[in-house]
Amino acid sequence: MPVETTTRRITIDPITRLEGHGKIEIFLDDDGQVERAYFQVPELRGFEKFAQGRPAEDMPQITSRICGVCPTAHHMAATRALDNLYQVTPPPAAQKIRELVFNTFMAEDHALHFYFLGGPDFVVGPQAPAAERNVLGVVARVGVETGKAVISMRRKLRELTTLAAGKTVHPVFGLPGGVAKPLTEADRQRFREVAAEAVDFAQFTLETFEKIVLENSDYGDLITGGVFTHRTHYMGMVDSNNQVNFYQGSLRVVTPEGKEVAKFAPEKYLDYIAEHVEPWSYMKFCYLKQPGWKGFMEGADSGVFAVAPLARLNVTEGMPTPLAQQAYEKYIKTLGKPVHHTLATHWARIIELIYATERMKQLADDPEITDPNVRTIPTATPREGVGVVEAPRGTLIHHYKTDERGLITAANLIVASQNNAARMSMSVEKAAKGLLSGREISEGLLNMVEMAFRAYDPCLGCATHSLPGSMPLSVRVRGRDGETLSMLVRDADGAIRRS
Amino acid sequence: MAARVRVLGLGNELLADDAVGILAARKVAERCPPEEVEVIASSESGLYLLEYVTDVARLIVIDSVQTGRTAPGTIHVVCEENVRAAPGSTPHGTGLFDALALARKLGYNVPKEVIILAVEAADCLTIGGEMHPGVAAAIPELVERVVRMSVN
Numbered sequence: 001m002p003v004e005t006t007t008r009r010i011t012i013d014p015i016t017r018l019e020g021h022g023k024i025e026i027f028l029d030d031d032g033q034v035e036r037a038y039f040q041v042p043e044l045r046g047f048e049k050f051a052q053g054r055p056a057e058d059m060p061q062i063t064s065r066i067c068g069v070c071p072t073a074h075h076m077a078a079t080r081a082l083d084n085l086y087q088v089t090p091p092p093a094a095q096k097i098r099e100l101v102f103n104t105f106m107a108e109d110h111a112l113h114f115y116f117l118g119g120p121d122f123v124v125g126p127q128a129p130a131a132e133r134n135v136l137g138v139v140a141r142v143g144v145e146t147g148k149a150v151i152s153m154r155r156k157l158r159e160l161t162t163l164a165a166g167k168t169v170h171p172v173f174g175l176p177g178g179v180a181k182p183l184t185e186a187d188r189q190r191f192r193e194v195a196a197e198a199v200d201f202a203q204f205t206l207e208t209f210e211k212i213v214l215e216n217s218d219y220g221d222l223i224t225g226g227v228f229t230h231r232t233h234y235m236g237m238v239d240s241n242n243q244v245n246f247y248q249g250s251l252r253v254v255t256p257e258g259k260e261v262a263k264f265a266p267e268k269y270l271d272y273i274a275e276h277v278e279p280w281s282y283m284k285f286c287y288l289k290q291p292g293w294k295g296f297m298e299g300a301d302s303g304v305f306a307v308a309p310l311a312r313l314n315v316t317e318g319m320p321t322p323l324a325q326q327a328y329e330k331y332i333k334t335l336g337k338p339v340h341h342t343l344a345t346h347w348a349r350i351i352e353l354i355y356a357t358e359r360m361k362q363l364a365d366d367p368e369i370t371d372p373n374v375r376t377i378p379t380a381t382p383r384e385g386v387g388v389v390e391a392p393r394g395t396l397i398h399h400y401k402t403d404e405r406g407l408i409t410a411a412n413l414i415v416a417s418q419n420n421a422a423r424m425s426m427s428v429e430k431a432a433k434g435l436l437s438g439r440e441i442s443e444g445l446l447n448m449v450e451m452a453f454r455a456y457d458p459c460l461g462c463a464t465h466s467l468p469g470s471m472p473l474s475v476r477v478r479g480r481d482g483e484t485l486s487m488l489v490r491d492a493d494g495a496i497r498r499s
Numbered sequence: 500m501a502a503r504v505r506v507l508g509l510g511n512e513l514l515a516d517d518a519v520g521i522l523a524a525r526k527v528a529e530r531c532p533p534e535e536v537e538v539i540a541s542s543e544s545g546l547y548l549l550e551y552v553t554d555v556a557r558l559i560v561i562d563s564v565q566t567g568r569t570a571p572g573t574i575h576v577v578c579e580e581n582v583r584a585a586p587g588s589t590p591h592g593t594g595l596f597d598a599l600a601l602a603r604k605l606g607y608n609v610p611k612e613v614i615i616l617a618v619e620a621a622d623c624l625t626i627g628g629e630m631h632p633g634v635a636a637a638i639p640e641l642v643e644r645v646v647r648m649s650v651n
Contacts, residue, residue: 044514050627065513066626068544116546116601135546135601147605151549 026432034436037429038278051411056085056382056402057176063398063413064170071170072105072161073391076247077398079174084267085385085400086378088177093371097179099247100191100363101165102389106246107198107356108157109392110309110349113457114205115142115150118346121451122213126222142208153201156194163187178375191364198357199323206327206350213347214334224335227434228342228427228452231256231298233288233305235419236312237390238263244316244355246390252315253288255300258338262290266388269397275418285422286414296426304426307394307419308456309348314338319351321358327351342427345455382406391416393457417458427452502537504649505555505610509562509595511542515628516571516620519638520561523618526642527561527649536649548598558610559648560595561641563634564617572633573619574641578612614648616641 029035044066051059059082064075076098083090090098115123119138128137139147164183165171173180183191213219238252239245242260251269253262262272275284276293287293287303294302305311314337319325328351335344363369387398394416401410417424431448508524510517521540528538539551552558564575579599602609618641621631 044626045624046626046628050513062513065511065542068511068542068547112546116597135597136604139601139604144605147601151605155550 026428026436034429034432037432038425047413048411051400051408054408056082056385056400056406056408059398059400059408059411060174061170061172066413069109070391070393070396072102072165073389073396074398075165075171075174076102077387077389077391077396079176079387080248080266080389081385081387081398081400082174082176083385084387085382085402085406086176087380088376088378090178090376091371091373093182093369094178094374094376095248096363096366096369097164097183097374098174100183100360100369101161101171101173102247103356103359103363104157104160104164104191106392107202107353107360108154108161110353110356111150111157111201111205112154113392114209114346114349114353115147117457118349118454121343121454122209122219122346125216125218126447126451127218141212146208149201149204153198157198160191160194163190175375176378182372182374183370185370188364188367188370191360195357195361195364199354199361202350202354202357203323205353209347209350223341223343223347225341227431227448228455229340230304230306230342230423230426230430231340232302232423233261233300234311234314234338235305235307235395236315237266237388237395238316239320241320242317243320244312244352244390245320246356251388251395253305254315254338256298256338256340257300258314262288266397267386269386269388269399269414273414273419275414276422283421284418285425286419287422296422296429298426304422305419306423307416308345308392309352310339310342310345311394312390313348313351319355321355321362323358324351324355327354342423342452342455393417394419417456420456420458424452424456424458427456502533502535502555504536504557504559505551506531506536506538506559506561506645506649507548507551508538508540509542509544509548509560511623513626515622515625516618516631516634517563517623518630519563519618519620519634519641523561523638523641523645526638527645530642530646531649546598546601548595549602552595552599552613553602553607553609555608555610558613559645560613560615561645562595562615562617563620563623565620565623569619570633571619571621571631572635572637574637574644575615575617575619576644577615577617579615616645 026037027035051062054062060075060078063078064071066074079098115138116135119135120133123141124133124137132140161171164187165173166180233253233255235251235253237245237249239249242252250263250265252260253272255261264272272289273286274289274293276287277284286305288305289303291301292303297304313328313331319328331339331347331351335341339348381404382402384401385399389396396416397414399412400408402408428449431445431452435442435445435448506524506527508520510520512518512521521542524538524540527536531538537555541548541551566575569575579596599609599613618634618637620634622628
């Protein structure tokens with residue numbers, strides 16, 4: 001590891017665990033200037049080995065247990081991979097039920113994220129004291145009634161998932177070729193009611209955002225400020241009209257100028273995406289095979305790309321539903337297209353929230369969704385299957401190979417944060433270069449790093465149990481011989497101490 | 500009538516030592532009358548825990564912890580205030596405490612008393628990994644203590 005012996009190193013490290021959670025490494029050169037900075041996310045180990053020899057049909061249940069935040073996304077990507085593995089097309093009603101459940105999950109997650117995870121930056125404000133930049137600060141700003149409305153909406157969306165998908169925490173309805181049970185007429189009516197309410201709630205959320213954020217020039221400056229602006233490629237799933245779809249479609253890639261450079265069926269992903277490994281990190285960085293890995297570089301000649309709401313809105317040609325389209329037009333008019341400002345992700349997330357609720361309504365309004373034919377029984381011999389969904393945090397890929405009995409021989413998962421890993425590191429480096437001077441780490445640097453966390457909202461392996469937004473961080477500046485030059489800690493309650 | 504006590508086992512069954520909270524909670528459920536003690540095992544995190552921390556008089560949380568300062572299997576018993584003073588003592592820490600704080604702020608019925616039993620873990624990152632012998636050996640004692648706290 002020559003990089004460690006020849007440069008000075010600063011570590012911003014959460015104090016909660018010995019290994020784990022996000023970790024920021026800042027390397028200084030001999031003059032004390034920032035040379036490189038990296039963002040590392042701990043990865044779960046052993047999935048491939050664990051999966052081997054297990055029946056492929058178990059994967060929707062097993063993988064949904066990997067993550068405490070996104071069980072439905074893993075369940076759905078695994079189920080889609082099983083369709084592909086067994087070469088079956090589910091009946092229309094089954095596809096609609098799955099998409100309905102998935103959009104319900106997306107709406108729930110996006111709403112929770114905007115208010116309570118992104119909220120500390122965008123609702124409470126970047127200038128607010130650290131101690132107020134948490135969920136309590138958000139409630140103080142939006143009011144207890146709004147806080148309650150968010151929780152109540154979430155609860156209703158969750159109950160819907162239980163109606164259609166069984167256990168809420170770990171859905172149990174996805175099967176190769178369809179779903180475990182049809183949707184009853186009574187369930188459909190309940191979906192319609194809650195979807196209508198959710199559409200209103202999403203509009204209310206947009207109004208809240210506009211009032212608090214867009215009418216305040218400080219926020220505008222923050223969003224468009226250069227620190228987290230990167231001109232990279234973007235990837236997301238689209239339907240046949242090149243419009244966003246979370247559940248099925250083709251993966252589309254656009255350049256930093258917004259031009260389509262690739263569009264492919266999910267099972268072809270290995271022809272387009274590869275993983276780059278750095279000696280200093282256990283993390284893999286996804287990049288586009290064309291133009292290839294050119295380092296942590298911006299621009300059309302670099303293979304670095306991004307996923308998640310910001311990327312999806314850069315990839316889509318307009319939104320497929322009317323209210324989302326309206327909101328999207330204002331967004332594009334304000335920021336241009338493609339939007340390269342990472343912090344605009346929060347705005348993009350609300351537009352996706354609107355789309356998810358409108359899409360729920362469309363699907364629930366369709367009487368065909370209660371058709372009892374929800375399963376195509378697989379007959380082909382399984383060999384290999386890929387399933388892709390757009391999870392809240394970006395493109396999620398499941399890939400399985402099996403023997404002829406359907407027992408897993410190889411398995412691979414690419415989660416959203418791996419797709420975003422290179423760009424996340426670039427954000428950290430830019431923040432470090434802009435804000436770090438000398439040995440002392442300022443609160444400003446911590447704030448900026450935390451803001452990046454919240455915008456990308458990385459899937460932190462085991463740390464899916466923790467909220468990135470309130471993650472305690474410590475920053476250590478080390479000299480050439482590893483001696484500590486200074487240290488700064490932010491506790492979970494926002495208090496800062498130096499030692 | 501709702502149970503007086505809720506035992507909430509947190510963790511992830513797939514992740515070696517992180518399974519400890521879930522496994523212990525299941526054993527507690529076998530030992531306690533359901534009308535008195537409600538047992539929930541969940542691998543959810545953060546504000547997703549909100550429903551589990553409201554509408555009960557007494558809450559006992561079982562979880563894993565990595566302080567790195569004690570041997571794997573050490574049982575730390577802490578009350579909420581202690582954990583706040585030493586932030587992030589559990590891997591689920593910030594999420595659980597944010598959920599509690601938010602529930603209080605919104606005026607939900609939150610238990611006055613929250614007791615956390617956290618077992619020192621060695622590995623919470625290996626899918627399908629084996630549980631550390633020290634952690635596995637701590638489970639009977641852990642269950643015993645939770646049962647005693649719950650039924651008294």
